[in-house]
Amino acid sequence: MLCALAERWVDVLRRGDYDDTDMGAIAYTTGTGRTPMTERLACLVRTTGELREALESWLRGEPAVDVFRGKVPRGVELPDVPAGFGPHDDPTTADRRDWARLLQSWVDGAPVDWDRLHTGRHPRRIALPTYPFRLRRYWVDTTRPANGTNGTNGTPASALHPLVHTNTSDLNEHRYTSHFTGREFFLADHRVPARAGETATASDGRPDAVPVLPAVAYLEMARAAAVQAAGGDEHAWSLESASWLRPLVVDRATDVHTALTTRSGGGLDYEVYAEGDDGARVVFGRGRLRRATAAPAERLDLAALRAQCDGPVLDAETCYARLTGIGMAYGPALRGIERLHTGSRQSMARLKLPAAAARESGYVLHPAMLDAALHATLGLFADEPGTPRTALPYALGELAVPRAVPGTAWAVVRFAEDDHGGAVRRLDLDLCDDDGEVCVRLRGFSVRTADGSGTTADGEPIRPAAQTPEPPSGPDDAYLLDLIEAIGRREMSADEFKRSLA
Template identity: 30%
Template sequence: LIGARLSGGGGMVSVAAGVERVGVLLEGFEGVEIAAVNGPRSVVVAGEQQALDGLVGVCEGEGVRVRRIPVDYASHTVQVEEIEEELRSALAGITPRAGRVPFYSTVTGAPVDTATLDAGYWYRNLRHTVRFEEATRALAAAGHRVFVEVSSHPVLVPGVEETVEACGVGSSVVTGTLRRHEDGPGRFVEALARLHVRGVGVDWAALLGRGSGWPVDLPTYAFQRRRFWLESGRGAGDPSVLGLAGVDHPLLGARADIPATSGVLFTSRWSLWSQPWLADHSAAGVTLVPGTAFVDLVVRAGDEVGCGLLSELVIEAPLVIPEQGGVQVRVSLSETDDSGQRTVQVHSRAEDAGPGADWSRHVSGRLAPEAAHADFELTQWPPAGAVLVEEAAERAYQDMAETGYGYGPAFRGLSRAWTRGDEVFAELALPEEAGKPDGFGVHPALIDACFHAGVFRSSDAERQLVMPFAWNDVRLFAIGATALRVHLTYQGTDTVALRLADATGAPVASVGSVVARPVGTEQLRSSSDVSGGRMFRVVWDRLSVRSVEVGSGFVRVGSV
């Protein structure tokens, strides 16, 4: 009925604002109604196309984010009344009955008896405003804390998260089940796993079946184990035993003050075992430490000695992380000069390099004892005049993969982007695969994603493998952000300034300029030889094992 009678007569638009604000925006637009209220900042309007065009223009002028929904009809408006008689007739044979599961209606916003869901109810369901937020609030008020959107793509999860947060009812679990263009069975099992680890009961037997290899509960006592592989002699003990001071930063293990000077040395060990998110950052097939990791650890090192401004940082050589083993890392700060500034350097060598082995210098720079003060904010979002880039994340990561960058899930933080002349605006979120931001100023994977939006400024002919080379005037205002708004201002083809804010627009960090330069694949591959001088080392080998039949069941092992 919708396709035959209503198609072509209207449209629908999603507005990222509260229902009261949307009501004010609708004043003066005849023929447009509020079709759905999905969350505190998620409203859908519907009506005549010409009126919707005018509304979209007003929203964009006032900095309110809008998105057209790809339909050509106007559900939940007066236009539905044209098919009321036919709809009631088509649904007249429905005989509703009482259900065993409580049913919260988005027509009433409250629980209803499913025995009342007759043809008249389903007509009202299509005609009137969808009160999804109201129904979600009612569920939360009734004590429900687990929300699963069962659909082919999680379009309502953000609305549920916003609503539950606004209710202030404490910790809740909100997840989808599937995502378009992604592995269906894998994504579904991942959703179940997310529920399971948050304490939600999952009937795994219904999904996996039972067999000889069925999982059993963990023992109630602490694990007791014996290690049979050779030990390398490294201990993970308290650094204070060795006269060192611990540092609460994932990339800075310990600190040592240099006698007779005000110099400081930081020591650490990096590997894909201890920092697994590094495996998701590569170029030309080589796993590299991102330049943003150097920036974050040097800023933290500066904070340790009262130097809050990273005035200059030059990345001289890439640091390659080996697939097996790790690298020793040293961050050295000189004593202060007459102006109170310090020089900083970062060196590395293979973890199994013997005493006296050479170190490779990767970074040099200067730190200044200036306090960080923000002179910006990004509260108007997106800014007026900015043009939305359609499918920004999909386009960016496809283009960068074709250029030679390898970004795994931990580094795919770009979600949306806008352009305005030589400016790019983007929204970022720290992927779960990157781990928690604890200890970082701003997680390196999140800062690295700031540059991913820059792909929209380059033509296909201009694209080449480039790396951040020189950072200037880096200031940190807040720590622990998991979502960012970023404003990039390009100064020529190879230089960009950054302003970073959190999800509310409050300043997080700023960078006066970042200069990038091309990197050759041969240069990267030549940097990947970090093997040490020892003939024998203990390493883990990854072995692929096929399914093996055991009795009447199967043991399925992916890899060890």
């Protein structure tokens, strides 16, 4: 079993699932997050490259001074922890020989308190290769590549869903975990400036252009998690009261969790979060899920809607040149617009799933198609003077998914009836097939318009949107103060303030 586990480690290290910045988290998780077994192996290394080389040497049977192997005997007195690592000692003064003695004592059975040895801020726990306990027989799936991933997008072949990889629930929480490396198409081709006013570039890898998880991906993660947890058809769940709290930057291997909790009145709450370097929960988005009710198919008159678009028609090159000009860099996998019909109150975009994003199946709300639908908001602001503007997701009233998004589609975007202008605009969006049948409906989609200057339409700096506070059961001065401050930050309109008090 120890050899099999070492081989798993070598495989993930060869794939580059972890880099040197993860070494602290790897050491902390292996020491504190796993139950010590009888057969033990320890490596004294500093980098992922050294770790891989040490394991490969051990698997080949070659002697290695930095690899320690042992088997804890039963029924005998176990060794003590070496001097310098006791409960009252300072481990920061230990040198390499001291650590070698500690590792040798641990593989021989010494009870090492690894948590205490991590002084200062503890690293975060991360997902690691698991023990090969269960042996099952499987038929070879010749439709999958032999490298353990789905195509070139880096999703593990055993993943439950391209955006929801494994069930990591415990007694405290029902959740699903995804391990993102930044090489996935929806991250590698979705880069934004790290600092306001700069221009991101999708291919140059500069530190000021960072991969950010598209906002629409949260919606598919929540939907897929609900299907995994509670069952039902892929289209059996709708979302409501969704909000995006802060951008999720994936500039290193990151574990992202989708947690679900049941609501007293039915349905589920979801929360997308990760653990910070200090182990604290960092929430990026949340919302609600409910069982969708059956409804007759809705069909739109696409020809009539196109005729209502009173602005020019833009080709794909022009659309993405404008988006790049305002700091939004999209690579080939996320350039789904073929042409854009612009208008003062409504815009329409012809969409096609890019070949670079079509290699991976399993989506209902494909992030490449849904993100391209959001690019169509560019058409609503095409006739405004000055720098072109686009829309940054802020909150969503409701999302319904009558059917999966096809590979070719039309996005119809219009201002909602209760939109009153300002820094936060409210939109309705329909995603239809070529016959006009609605596949996805987004209602009450609140966005913050932005240009390349790093400001909103009213000149306020762009920053992650704060979630509108949940109203308490009765009057609460703190709640009212939160609402007033949200208005002061221009994150809420007067009408939204009134609705919050209703």
